[in-house]
Amino acid sequence: SESIIIIGASHAAAQTSVSLRQGGYDGDIMVIGDEAVLPYHRPPLSKDFLSGQKSIDDILIRPAVSYEAARIEMKLGVRVGAINRNDKTVLTDDGETLTYNKLVLTTGARVRRLSVLGEDLDNVFYLRDTQDVLAIKQKAKAATSALIIGGGYIGLETAASLRKQGLAVTVIEAMPRILQRVTAPIMSDFYRRVHSEEGVTIFENVIASEIKVADEGLEVMTSSAQNFKADMVIIGIGVVPNVELAQAAGVKIGNGIEVNEFCQTSDPDIYAAGDVTWHYNPIYQRHVRLESVPNATEQGKVIATHINGAPKPYNSLPWFWSDQFDLKLQIAGLSTGFDDVVIRGDINSGRSFAAYYFKHNQFIAVDAVNAPRDFMFGKMTLTKRLNLDKARISNDAIDLKSCIAD
Numbered sequence: 093s094e095s096i097i098i099i100g101a102s103h104a105a106a107q108t109s110v111s112l113r114q115g116g117y118d119g120d121i122m123v124i125g126d127e128a129v130l131p132y133h134r135p136p137l138s139k140d141f142l143s144g145q146k147s148i149d150d151i152l153i154r155p156a157v158s159y160e161a162a163r164i165e166m167k168l169g170v171r172v173g174a175i176n177r178n179d180k181t182v183l184t185d186d187g188e189t190l191t192y193n194k195l196v197l198t199t200g201a202r203v204r205r206l207s208v209l210g211e212d213l214d215n216v217f218y219l220r221d222t223q224d225v226l227a228i229k230q231k232a233k234a235a236t237s238a239l240i241i242g243g244g245y246i247g248l249e250t251a252a253s254l255r256k257q258g259l260a261v262t263v264i265e266a267m268p269r270i271l272q273r274v275t276a277p278i279m280s281d282f283y284r285r286v287h288s289e290e291g292v293t294i295f296e297n298v299i300a301s302e303i304k305v306a307d308e309g310l311e312v313m314t315s316s317a318q319n320f321k322a323d324m325v326i327i328g329i330g331v332v333p334n335v336e337l338a339q340a341a342g343v344k345i346g347n348g349i350e351v352n353e354f355c356q357t358s359d360p361d362i363y364a365a366g367d368v369t370w371h372y373n374p375i376y377q378r379h380v381r382l383e384s385v386p387n388a389t390e391q392g393k394v395i396a397t398h399i400n401g402a403p404k405p406y407n408s409l410p411w412f413w414s415d416q417f418d419l420k421l422q423i424a425g426l427s428t429g430f431d432d433v434v435i436r437g438d439i440n441s442g443r444s445f446a447a448y449y450f451k452h453n454q455f456i457a458v459d460a461v462n463a464p465r466d467f468m469f470g471k472m473t474l475t476k477r478l479n480l481d482k483a484r485i486s487n488d489a490i491d492l493k494s495c496i497a498d
């Protein structure tokens with residue numbers, strides 16, 4: 093019979109497999125993943141799961157029975173080592189050769205490692221999977237202080253979660269400001285203020301150069317005059333896409349596995365979805381690689397429609413979120429390349445506002461903090477490819493709907 097193999101038991105795999113079945117696919121579906129767990133939600137790893145409010149069962153995308161009911165075979169704790177495109181097989185590390193008609197790569201991304209001496213010491217952690225977080229939680233119970241290397245979303249969420257558990261938390265960021273890669277300076281200022289109000293200490297322009305064992309804990313040596321001691325160190329400096337498997341098989345690679353609007357790679361029988369893809373976004377008219385759950389699930393759906401013969405091309409607005417302390421940040425669109433930012437609400441002393449990003453007077457993205465209406469409005473405006481009137485949006489007294497440009 094026909095068979096589809098999905099590599100990586102991820103967000104995208106959970107969606108692709110179930111959507112394939114829902115869309116009428118009747119052949120075999122097998123998901124092969126190297127983690128020993130069913131696909132789970134990764135975002136809580138640095139949030140509710142780290143701070144202890146959620147267990148592994150709480151974060152599973154679907155329970156085991158729903159895959160069984162949909163006749164989706166989950167082969168977990170097994171790594172795929174090679175793809176042979178000529179005879180359409182994959183080779184697993186436990187020595188099996190499996191045949192596919194269509195192959196789906198949802199291999200995601202792995203953490204970027206910090207290239208300094210001591211990054212592999214005990215009590216130095218990275219954060220990508222449940223195993224990482226279980227180890228961090230275990231250590232945090234006995235620790236009184238933590239140093240986070242990297243002031244991006246994951247570093248800052250981790251800082252917030254550990255701070256809530258009572259640890260003394262310090263964040264060091266190599267760039268001149270936290271969140272530099274993803275937001276405007278005014279947003280960095282806001283997050284720096286809130287972290288400081290919550291008791292997290294942030295140092296920017298500080299580059300870690302070595303991690304050493306010192307006294308009972310660790311010491312991080314830096315480019316600045318100051319070095320930092322802590323019981324544990326967590327490194328969050330970004331991810332790299334897992335393209336090697338596809339690359340070795342001769343599939344075309346850009347800044348990720350290159351896919352078309354149907355998530356097909358340069359081999360029409362091989363698809364890819366999620367963090368690993370380098371794909372064209374029609375709204376922004378450029379290639380992007382996104383690290384977000386909505387993108388992984390959207391692309392999973394697109395693959396299923398294409399294989400099931402009712403193709404719907406990828407046409408989604410990127411969106412994200414981040415939770416830190418009582419701040420619920422929702423982001424619609426991509427702010428990269430902005431030349432102006434307009435604020436609605438009180439960013440300077442409050443904790444609820446929205447930052448609207450513009451490029452050449454065109455609205456391109458919104459960061460909404462505890463402002464779900466602004467997020468929904470921004471998302472709708474961008475999806476419909478409408479523009480906003482800058483002067484009106486900056487005036488809180490004017491109703492959002494009246495801010496759409498003529």
Ligand code: FAD
Nearest residue numbers: 100102103104126134135172199200201366367383384385
């Ligand atoms: P992944 O989740 O990366 O999973 C890929 C899987 O494939 C992994 O299990 C990997 O081990 C496996 N694999 C790789 N190679 C092989 C192989 N050869 N054989 C077998 N298995 C293999 N996104 C948001 O939108 N909002 C958030 O708030 C948010 N917070 C996050 C917080 C943290 C701590 C992290 C780590 C991520 C967060 N993200 C968030 C990003 C989000 O989790 C990712 O975008 C999402 O997980 C991408 O899913 P994916 O399907 O691409 O694959």
